[in-house]
Amino acid sequence: MSIRVITFVLIGLAAVIGGIFFALRTASHPAENMHIPAKRDLYKPWIEVIRPHVAAYEETGKSHVLRNGDEVELGKMIETDAGGLATIHFPDGSVLRLDSATRVTLEQAEFNPESERLIAKIFLASGQVWSKVLILVTPDSLWEVRTSNAVATVRGTAFGMTMREGRTSVIGSEHSVSVRPVDPLTHQTLSSEAVVTPDTFVDINEKDIPLINEGTLSLAAKKVTDEILADPWVKSAKEQDTQYDQQIEELHGKGLEDKSLREEFREKIREQFEKGISPEGSDAGASPDTKTMPEQREEKANLLPEQKERTDAEEKQTSNKAIRKKNRSIGLASASAPQPPVLTIRPQGNLKGVVEGDRVRFKAVLALPDGKTRIVTADAQWSVLGSIGKMASPGVFLAKLGSDVSEFGTAPGAVIAIWKDPKSGEEILGKSAIFNVEAKIETDINTDG
Incomplete structure (x- = not known):
């Protein structure tokens, strides 16, 4: 079954083409288009666009393309398209990774740099996200990811969450996650709880909420299958978590602990980003066969004239196919293509x-x-x-x-x-x-x- 989320204001053709041009240009020249968050934004969430397109939607339905380093504003829906990938960086060092075809809204994001108190409430409308949470320091800190029928709460862990067709899935990766059902009609959190530990998961179907509320259906975590662990999204998230943990261990090795370690870690993330290095790993979202621009130029310089001509033609054909594919993904396959309902x-x-x-x-x-x-x-x-x-x-x-x-x-x-x-x-x-x-x-x- 295919699901298409239709926005409420049709964007003009010129604006769409302009957005495509900007996104493609950003993907080709990330350092040239790097947008660095100002110092005053250090204590607000900001986004790292790993792969376009990523957009923010106003309450009116109007949207704008997000750039690297843009502040993520509360109440605005963030959407990645069919090929988009992004990471939202929180001021304490925690991150929320967004898979393709995902829609989330930051309902609350507060950080006190003195006490290090963090309150993060995220609503996942559809798609999948991965949370990597630095240990929440104060007792009143909170990291919560909610869907229409479930809520996951942690104090310091890593876990994935998916919402599709009325079903919420939570997979544990580190420590434990408290998962409770939410009544989609009253929005009240039910008393039933499943504790998801590493390599276990729980599914909550909207149709099962009444049975869970009555006590006739129990909520329990299950062991993850090999198929789940082999999923590219899960594998990539776990690999990025390993890189994240390695950076923490390096700081431990320098004798840093507690608040000084966390402050140094946040500064390191910012420095990496300013230098054009993805804090989430420079190969995030890239194919293993992808070569850098210098490598491509060096290989091309060693080709014979007829090989260069053939390579140029192949590159042009590949580029045109990529543009047509991208256009189709946002509804621009042709000028005569019908608008969706x-x-x-x-x-x-x-x-x-x-x-x-x-x-x-x-x-x-x-x-x-x-x-x-x-x-x-x-x-x-x-x-x-x-x-x-x-x-x-x-x-x-x-x-x-x-x-x-x-x-x-x-x-x-x-x-x-x-x-x-x-x-x-x-x-x-x-x-x-x-x-x-x-x-x-x-x-x-x-x-x-």
């Missing part, structure tokens, strides 16, 4: 001033390639992003602040719908604009006197 979520009323207890109706409108539209409200699968309420029925949102945000009196969120094509099995995602839900304030009317 787009799902728009429209509120039937004003989203300003929504208070607990209010019911807000939404309509799911599917825009088809032939220009026609179709209402698919009843056919879509609805959910809520954020602790702001639940879907009472298809298209009907009931506002109710969760216990984790009620003390603040307000919280932002959005309504999400997924429509599945009954013929192709393709799933199309639509999201409403971000809106706030306010706490309901009870007022006592004094009738005395």
Whole structure:
């Protein structure tokens, strides 16, 4: 089954071509296009684009291409395309690696350089990520990766997490990971827990949540299979973890410990990046057969004239194929290629001033390639992003602040719908604009006197 996530604002052809040009140019000349984060950004998360394309999406649906060293802003969805790879670096030295076709949002990222307290909350909408967490120093530090139906929490470890078609998988690599199911309707974390240790994993299917909640289905980690361990993504992540640990050991060898070691490690990561060396390994995401530009030029210089001519033709043909393939991956196979369907979520009323207890109706409108539209409200699968309420029925949102945000009196969120094509099995995602839900304030009317 193929899944295509459709964004909500169609980007103009010129902007897309400009983005392709920039991404290709960045891939060909990484040092020339290196963007170094300013000193003031040392205590904020930043991204390392290992392989394009990687983009950030605004709440309005507008997007922009991310460059090496760009700050990762809270609340913006980060998306890697079918060939993209990226690493988000956190100010304490921890990293979150993003595989291709992955969408994540940093919901919270706070770091206190004095106490070294780190709070990192990540929402994985789809795809797969790998966390390599430096030991969290303070008792109130937190590293949490959440999907629509599971949450993984650690204090210092390495683990992978995948979210596809309503199924969350967590694979352990170092130490232990606490994994709990999350009710996708109420967003409440259930009491059941599975502890994932190295080379074990746990799967949580959305359809099994009611059974887990009732206690009729137990949640337990299983031994990973050889097939999982042989997966290129898992193997690559473990290799990068080894490089990461080696750098830590080198600092231990210099007599550094605790805070001084962590500060030196963070500075070393920054220095590597500024010199154009990937902190995650210079060969991250590259084929074992890939040769550097100097090696290619040296080999080409030793060729005979007729060999050079043939090589030039082959390189041009390969380049054209790569560009056509990249264009197809983002929907630019040809000027006459039909636009994919787009799902728009429209509120039937004003989203300003929504208070607990209010019911807000939404309509799911599917825009088809032939220009026609179709209402698919009843056919879509609805959910809520954020602790702001639940879907009472298809298209009907009931506002109710969760216990984790009620003390603040307000919280932002959005309504999400997924429509599945009954013929192709393709799933199309639509999201409403971000809106706030306010706490309901009870007022006592004094009738005395």
